[in-house]
Amino acid sequence: xxxxxxxxxxxxxxxxxxxxxxxxxxxxxxxxxxxxxxxxxxxxxxxxxxxxxxxxxxxxxxxxxxxxxxxxxxxxxxxxxxxxxxxxxxxxxxxxxxxxxxxxxxxxxxxxxxxxxxxxxxxxxxxxxxxxxxxxxxxxx
Amino acid sequence: xxxxxxxxxxxxxxxxxxxxxxxxxxxxxxxxxxxxxxxxxxxxxxxxxxxxxxxxxxxxxxxxxxxxxxxxxxxxxxxxxxxxxxxxxxxxxxxxxxxxxxxxxxxxxxxxxxxxxxxxxxxxxxxxxx
Numbered sequence: 001x002x003x004x005x006x007x008x009x010x011x012x013x014x015x016x017x018x019x020x021x022x023x024x025x026x027x028x029x030x031x032x033x034x035x036x037x038x039x040x041x042x043x044x045x046x047x048x049x050x051x052x053x054x055x056x057x058x059x060x061x062x063x064x065x066x067x068x069x070x071x072x073x074x075x076x077x078x079x080x081x082x083x084x085x086x087x088x089x090x091x092x093x094x095x096x097x098x099x100x101x102x103x104x105x106x107x108x109x110x111x112x113x114x115x116x117x118x119x120x121x122x123x124x125x126x127x128x129x130x131x132x133x134x135x136x137x138x139x140x141x
Numbered sequence: 142x143x144x145x146x147x148x149x150x151x152x153x154x155x156x157x158x159x160x161x162x163x164x165x166x167x168x169x170x171x172x173x174x175x176x177x178x179x180x181x182x183x184x185x186x187x188x189x190x191x192x193x194x195x196x197x198x199x200x201x202x203x204x205x206x207x208x209x210x211x212x213x214x215x216x217x218x219x220x221x222x223x224x225x226x227x228x229x230x231x232x233x234x235x236x237x238x239x240x241x242x243x244x245x246x247x248x249x250x251x252x253x254x255x256x257x258x259x260x261x262x263x264x265x266x267x268x269x270x271x
Binding site for chain 1: 147149181182221222252253254256257258260261262266268270
């Protein structure tokens with residue numbers, strides 16, 4: 001690890017995902033950044049809005065379009081020390097979705113006897129705005 | 142100010158790489174530091190030396206290479222995105238037994254950690270994409 005990384009700087013990284021899981025590969029490669037980034041001991045959160053909410057839809061099946069179904073990878077987020085996944089309520093509602101349509105993502109809370117806790121927090125557009133403005137590094141995919 | 146630049150689109154189809162170039166050049170001319178330019182997604186296609194645009198158009202790749210040489214700029218192409226899209230340096234050529242490489246002068250291939258590291262070190266990470 002390089003000298004700079006031993007400086008102990010911890011920033012709030014927010015990965016903003018706005019696109020559907022398929023049609024383009026921004027979602028897949030965006031997720032790869034988040035997982036790699038987890039190794040850097042930064043404060044990491046994910047945000048899903050606009051068509052990005054489709055990325056978390058349960059029961060995805062890509063057989064008919066012949067692309068890789070990487071949706072199971074989202075379940076790894078909790079293992080990579082991501083404890084906050086924000087989903088914008090308005091984006092869900094506009095697409096006829098609710099939290100029940102999303103994959104049940106969890107993390108194990110090391111401060112609470114490794115109890116499994118939900119990763120997904122559905123927030124309003126106003127709350128999302130606040131979350132974005134309070135983050136240090138934004139990566140949009 | 143210390144900037145890090147992220148380029149998410151390839152040359153010509155999208156203006157992102159042009160805008161990133163102009164931003165980077167302007168920042169450097171004004172005495173700012175650009176600690177790294179990271180190429181991700183189709184942005185990795187900015188780093189192939191085989192591009193040959195018509196002579197009356199800008200040469201997006203060469204322009205980056207020249208800026209890198211002039212300012213000792215760190216141009217990093219994401220290895221995972223590059224492998225998907227066939228952007229290859231000598232090491233990658235050997236590692237994956239390919240018959241050629243195509244990385245342009247001034248570019249190097251490395252991991253996504255370089256993007257995260259740039260985000261940590263820079264005062265601002267500026268993304269150019271679609």
